[in-house]
Amino acid sequence: MTRLLILGGTSFLGYTLASEALTQGWDVTTFNRGRTGHDVTGVKVIRGDRYISNDITRLAKSGLWDAVADMSGYVPRNVLDVARTLRPATGRYLFMSTVSVYADWPIKPLTEASKLLECPPDADDSYGEDIEDGPTKYGYQKSGCEAAVQLTFGADYSTVLRPGVVLGPRENVGRLPWWLRRVSRGGHILSPGTPERSIQPVDVRDVALFALDCVTDNTSGAFNVTAPIGAATFGGLLDDCASTTGSDPQFVWVPDDVLIRAGVRQWSELPLWRSYPGVWQVNSGLAYARGLTCRPLSETVRDTWEWLLASPAPKDNERSGEIGLNPTREQDLLRSLTM
Structure with a gap:
């Protein structure tokens, strides 16, 4: 039985990931503050704040997992701290990123080879700038989060997913x-x-199922996740x-x-x-080759x-x-x- 720790897991994509993992018979633990959304019936719930180091240390001591799925990481320095603390407790770190990490989004068509926004893995929440119809702090910092995961887990044990627009049941953006x-x-x-x-746009359930496939198959690397x-x-x-x-x-x-x-x-x-x-010109061919279906x-x-x-x-x-x-x-x- 695959053991999965989800950081988040109470709203939209995180909730759907937990639900789909339970459906496949996985042992699922979620870690969150319990302030938004709802826990999926059947998961093991650990309450805590990822920005409080003692909470993350307590989490790391509470179990061993085959993989961590980070659905709530936004600040590089925090993701770096969390990844380092959880490194002894898990074999793989899957980070949910975004196409906003690309320097040319939304102006030019994209592949995984497109240039990323540059952000150090220990940047704080002030890093970057918001440019009208261009790069955003959100994109810069998500790029730094990716770097933090890859620095800690290495290329062989890290997976980065970059969805575009995600739609489906429980959508909370609206x-x-x-x-x-x-x-x-x-x-x-x-x-x-x-x-x-x-x-x-890609269905939230298809993103979740692809994430689970990546964990099951020990798939490493970075993947755009969009509909064709x-x-x-x-x-x-x-x-x-x-x-x-x-x-x-x-x-x-x-x-x-x-x-x-x-x-x-x-x-x-x-x-x-x-x-x-x-x-709407994001190429997700690498993900399709690894089993993404939409x-x-x-x-x-x-x-x-x-x-x-x-x-x-x-x-x-x-x-x-x-x-x-x-x-x-x-x-x-x-x-x-x-x-």
Whole structure:
């Protein structure tokens, strides 16, 4: 039986990883503060704060694991401390990173060979800078976290996954939930760009299953984790939302440049819309070669809607308050941009 320690494990990707591991019969321990989300029934729960050294030392003494999956690491210095403390207690460290570690994201197409943002493995939470439509502190520091893991565990015992946009049941950022709720109300819907725009969000369950496969197969290295380029379109996504919710909306497609001149915020006011050419051009061929499979986006849409209908409203993520157009603003934009 594989023994897995998850740092986090109570919301979205971490929760899904714990659930899928239990389904496969793994022995799963989660370590978190217990302040957000919910524990998955069946996991062994250890409470603690990864930023408190005594808590991490206590965790390291509480068991041996085949692998650690770090779902909550954001500051390089902290990840370095955690990895060093847990090194004697585990054989592999899997770190959940992001495509934001690439210097050219979202401007240019990406592969794993693309240049990374430079950040030392012992950097603190002040490192880096936020550049409009360019690198972010989040990206710099995630890159430093990757370096911290690889410094501690070496190339043979570390695995780094770099998802793009992750959607699916329990999504706490609110991108797909916003579109589903908006489309369910019907009427004229402000839709960004063109329906033919290629998008490549990946289902949270597919990311989790690939992570488990990496642990099972002792797969080392860094992998982009996205749906295939060209597998889905923005128009297809909205059509899936309409068929799933049983609504009959009228999508009003407005060109990118018109929306930008009107001051519509990309990525937030109209979730998943971003006009830069590299956003949905992330090559994940290495992951496919190692067994990543991606379900149709229509299945993600359907299952997310079923979860929304069956579940109480989730607690807001710190980013969720920025997601979506205010209804009045949407109608004002429709009148001013399409008449």
